[in-house]
Amino acid sequence: MVSLSNATNYPDACGPIIANFPAVTPSSSTSFNCYRHVEDHEPRVAGFMSQKSILSGTNDDVHFISVNRDAAAASAGAFSEYVVAIHDRSNDSITIRAAPLYIMSREVKGLKELRSTEGSATRRIQARNMLGQTFGSKRSRAAIQAAERNRVDVSAMNEIAHHLQEDININTRTLPDMDETNYGDNSRPGPPPNLDAEEPAQVYSISTIVPEPELKACPTRELLAAITEEDRARILPYSRSGWINQHLTFIAQHSKVDKLRLRLLFHISCMLCFRQANMSRGDPGKLKERMSRVPPVVQEGLWARYSEASRLSQPNRVTSEMDVKLLAHLFVLTLVVDDFAADIGAIASDLHLPAARVVKIFHAIGCKMETPNLTDRNRLGLPKDAPLDRRAFLRIPLNFPKPRRGRAQRA
Known part of the structure; x- marks a missing residue:
């Protein structure tokens, strides 16, 4: 008759173990060792299977390793026991002993050198x-668990990577490139400048x-026949x-008439009349009456360049952006007439605008605000000793001013 008994697990006794190999089965020549750790200040664990231990085995090709899953389950309060029955033929008895479970992971030795440094560090x-x-203390185990909870899963970012890239592209559109850093924004209100100009007269083309x-x-x-301001007032659109x-x-x-300057002055008067008429725009009949001295071809050009189509069925209108564009182009013409040293105070007075706003638009077309030096006075025919206000040179x-980052400000 077979006798059945249950073996007593002593803390120092090492009994049988159960190893599970999910993928690769080791060869019969593979040797395994079991390591356990017990700290001096902790009491001895009652049984071998509930002690913290590591099972490790190696051969020429593969290294196997695993942690005692029963010890981890016991610490989590979900302990389940595996047992092994040992048959002794000498006395025909069966001894039942508890056995810890190890689910083995493997590492191919030949692939170690092929893995990247980052992967090795992760392992x-x-x-x-x-x-x-x-084998760590309670404090170290708590720190490891906290680090695992806070670890960022990089693979989870793959699905939203394209959304992040789109946001980056949208947010960097306002950043200046090399040309914008050196010469300003392409959306300047003035006409396109010649950045390779060698003298001021070559910067802007009048045409x-x-x-x-x-x-x-x-x-x-x-205009040449008009002698008094009253005579000119009957000719100029803005008198x-x-x-x-x-x-x-x-x-x-002067005996020698500069016809280009004369024509530019008349066109500036047309631009001032166009601007003034649209500032107090109301009845279309009154608007046409205010611009009656502006030649039809000039009227068509001004409407085409300095107005925008309305969303409604109403005629085109001069928006605030178009007004800044008109002033910027007008200021370029004043620079040509004033030998590229515009009188800021006189222009601001005619336009009934603050000098600061006039200066800002002159900055936008590439001007510097300076007091005329001796060379400038001689070139412009200004008094040598009289105090003068700053001019737009x-x-x-x-x-050009550097483009502002973020929301643009109206001039």
Whole structure:
């Protein structure tokens, strides 16, 4: 008759174990060792199977390793026991002994050198955490668990990577590139400048501001025949500009007439009239009456360049952005007339605008605000000793303001 007995597990006794190999089965020549750790200040565990232990085995090709799953389950309160029945033929008895379970993981030795440093570092961290969970103190195990909870799963970011890239592309559109850093934003209100100009007269082309047919529409003979300001007021579309009247008087006093300046002054008067009429826009009939002295070809050009189509069925309108564009183009013409040293105070007075806003637009077309030096006074025919206010100088190299990051501000 077979006798059945249950073996007593002593703390120092090492009994049978159960190893599970999910993928690769080791060869019969593979040797295994079991390691356990008990700290001096902790009491001895009652049985071998509930002690913290590691099973390790190796051969020429593969290294196997595992942690005692029963000890980990016992610490979590989910302990389940495996037993092994040992048959002794000498006395025909069966002894039942508890056996710890090890689910073996493997590592191919030949692949170690092919793995990247980053992967090796990750494996070292995982192995270190495994040892810490098995043999570490309560404090170290708590730290390892906290680190695992806070670890970022990089693979989970793959699904949203394209969304992040789109956000980056949208948010970096306003960043200046190399050309914008050196020469300003391409959306400047003024005409396109020649960045390779060697002198101020080459920076802006007059034809990009005033087409040739509009220049020829200027009544040069009538303006030259007008002697008094009252006579000019009957010809000029905008007759209340002290700056324009001053220049017309200067041209009339010289025997050699500068027809280009004369035509530019008349076109500036048309631009001022166009702006003034649209500021107090109301009845279309009154608007047409205010612009009656502006030649039709000039009217068509001004509406085409400095107005926007309305979303409603109403005629085109001059928006605030278009008003800044008009002023910027007008200021370029004043620079040409003033030998590229515009009188800020006189222009601001004619426009009824703060000098700070006029200065800002002059900055946008590449000007520097300076007090005329002795060379400038001689070139412009200004008094040598009289105190003068600052003027808007267009100098080489050009000095455009750097584009602002973020939301643009209206000039």
